[in-house]
Amino acid sequence: MKAIVQDVYGSAGVLELRNIDQPPIREEEVLVRVHAAGVDPGVWHLMAGEPYLIRAMGFGLRAPKVKVRGRDVAGVVAAVGARVTRFRAGDEVYGTCESGSFAEYAAAREKRLAAKPADLSFEQAAVVPISGVTGLQAVRGSGRVRPGQQVMVIGAAGGVGSFAVQIAKASGARVTGVCSTAKAGLVRSLGADDVIDYTRDEIDCHGARYDVVIDTAGNRPLSLLRRAITPRGTLVLVGGEHGGGRALGGFDRQLLRAPLVSMLGGQRLRGLTAKEGAGDLEVLTGLIESGAVTPVIDRTYALADAPDAIRYLAEGHAAGKVVVTV
16 A cells, blocks of 8 residues: 655655555454545654654654554545454544554554544545544533633634634633634634634733633743633643753643642643543534534645645644645
8 A cells, every 4th residue: 555654753854655565453443445634733743753752652762663644534444353343344434543544544443433424525524533532622621611601712723723612612602712813714714702813912911701721822821821711710731832842842831830830729720632532533423413513624635745734734824624635
C-alpha cells in the first residue's frame, strides 16, 4: 500500500510517500480502507518529536516507533479480527488508529471506532475523532458546562475550538468566541452569541464574567486567562503549542502551573488530555445527526501532498480542519 512514512524526527521534509506492507491486525482490531484522514497538531508533534516529552511518553526516543503519520481516520472496514463483534467488512467507520492513517489501509482498535454518521462525507467524518472528542470533553467533561452559563472559547475558529463552540451552544450556554477579524463570520455561523476580535480587544475586556473559559490557543498567560473567569469559574487548557521550551512545550501550563494555581484559589484550572473511545464518538454522532454540530473543513490535500497539509496547519491560520484524502 502507499503511505506517508518517516524514518527520523524532523520537519515535513522528512516525510516520504512510499509503498509499504499493509498493517497486520490483532484479534481486537479492524483493518480500515482509508478514504480520508484528519490533520491535527498532534501529527506535527509526532513528526518533529517535540516537545521531547512526546518521545518520553513512548513514541520513540531517537526515532518514531510508528513511522506512518496520521491518527484520525474515516473509511470502510476491509477485515476484522477474530474478537471484533461490532463491525464487519463493508461498514463505514470513523475513529482513531495507531498504525498511521496517512495510508491506504490502517489498523484500528474496535473500541476506538464508531459507525460513520450517514450524512457526513468521509472527509467531514475524518476530522471529528480527535478534535471533536477533545471539544466534547473540554465542554462537558472538564468544563462541566451547564445551560445558562457564560462560556468563552479561545481559538474558536480552529480545529478543537470550532467543535467546542457548537457543543457549548448545544449544551445551552451563551458562547463567546475569540478569533481574528477574518474568522468572525465563521465563528458566528457556528452559533457563537458574541465574538471578541483579539486584534482589537483582549479576552478580559468584559471583566470576570465567564463561568467557563476553554483555551485552545495556548499563547496567553494564566494570569490573563483568570481575569476573564468568575471567582468560582473554570479554565480548561487544551493542548500546549507555546512556551515551555523544547522539553515540555506549552504543556508545562497543564502539567505544572495550572494544578499549582488551582490549589491556591477558588477557580478550577484543568489541563485536558483527551481520552479516545467509541462512547464519545457516538455522542458526537448524535450531535451531528441532530444538526447541532457540523465539522468545518478549511482545505483538503491528496495523500502525496500530506507534507504540505502539515506545513499549512503549522502556520496556524486554518479555519476549522485540514484533511488528507486517500
